[in-house]
Amino acid sequence: IKLNINLNERSYPIYITTDYSDLKSSLDNAKINGKLVLITDSNVDKYQSQQCMDSLRKFEGEVFKYVIPAGEKSKNLDTIRDIYQYLISLKLDRNSTLVALGGGVVGDITGFAAATFLRGINFVQIPTSLLAQSDSSVGGKVGVDFNGSKNIIGAFYQPKFVYINVNTLRTLPKRELQAGLAEVVKHGIIQDAEFFDYIDYNVNKIFSFDESVLQYITKINCSIKGSVVEKDERESGLRANLNFGHTIGHAIETVMNFELLHGECVSLGMVAAFRMAQYLEMIESDLVDKVKNTLMKIGLPVKLENIDVDKVYNQMFYDKKIKGNKLTFILPRKKIGEVVQCTIDDEALIKRAIADLKE
Ligand code: NAD
Ligand code: ZN
Incomplete structure (x- = not known):
């Protein structure tokens, strides 16, 4: 199933699937090439990364993975700084893509990093919690918590596409x-x-x-x-x-x-x-x-x-x-x-x- 979100030049598709097998063609459709960095959290990494990475490896470019600790406590500028450092160590260029594999926390953090690194690089959402699949991955709000206030630092930044595999909910x-x-x-x-x-x-x-x-x-x-x-x-x-x-x-x-x-x-x-x-x-x-x-x-x-x-x-x-x-x-x-x-x-x-x- 494919839906389109129509936002002029920021329009993008949402794919609703039952596995990760169409990831490569979705990347191709979005004309994404270059380096790809999957960002996920420690829980999702346990249950979902392997299958997702297997599918991403069919993609021509190099694929990397970065894991953050699970939970809202990670949603802050310290994590963003760590991600920037990792991206710099990989020598990412403007053509690179960040892929968020996880719930709303991973999506919001990854989107904010993508919106700000090199003034904006490609961003893809693979939401794995129901909250993320039904709410946070659609709409382009990204950001982090700061000084005890939720989502107070952030941006509007739309993904290139959203890829929803409903079977990820089985491990949630x-x-x-x-x-x-x-x-x-x-x-x-x-x-x-x-x-x-x-x-x-x-x-x-x-x-x-x-x-x-x-x-x-x-x-x-x-x-x-x-x-x-x-x-x-x-x-x-x-x-x-x-x-x-x-x-x-x-x-x-x-x-x-x-x-x-x-x-x-x-x-x-x-x-x-x-x-x-x-x-x-x-x-x-x-x-x-x-x-x-x-x-x-x-x-x-x-x-x-x-x-x-x-x-x-x-x-x-x-x-x-x-x-x-x-x-x-x-x-x-x-x-x-x-x-x-x-x-x-x-x-x-x-x-x-x-x-x-x-x-
Ligand atoms: P979350 O990302 O912390 O995920 C909830 C828990 O489920 C975590 O422990 C996570 O590791 C685990 N998990 C996720 N997917 C899993 C899977 N498939 N299998 C096993 N474990 C899995 O929280 P959430 O509820 O997804 O999202 C909440 C966050 O989303 C909040 O930070 C909130 O501010 C944000 N949010 C953003 C928007 C937006 O428009 N950007 C909208 C609503 C909420
Ligand atoms: Zn809500």
């Missing part, structure tokens, strides 16, 4: 797979009710790695994210809809000291957003239950008994660096598949929606 820890599904469900909620129902209906097939279901989900998912990015590459308006569930979700993530995965917090944030919409009479209450049911079927959290409502509430203001008392939320309108941006200054209502997460 189940909790990571579940967390990645939160963003997939989010895409259904913001734009496609039928897709939402498809996910709900096929949860078991997802967890048994049914190739055709995974490929279909990836296709719809990337086209939803892609269509939003096409209309708003540099996030000035519409792209904000992708933040559905994230205003409260991010705050929970921080207040819980990153003990919960990002997708798990987004799941909680989406439930709270539906509650807010219910209290604002933008949706019927049965819709809240419908969404909760789907999230629970996936195994995502829909409640957090020990949530500190005031802390979460205050954290949202820190996150948005907002003065005064107005927060912007993306909320569902009438049905699944449609959202609107709402500025809300009703503290009691917001806190009630957060407090509801206790039960």
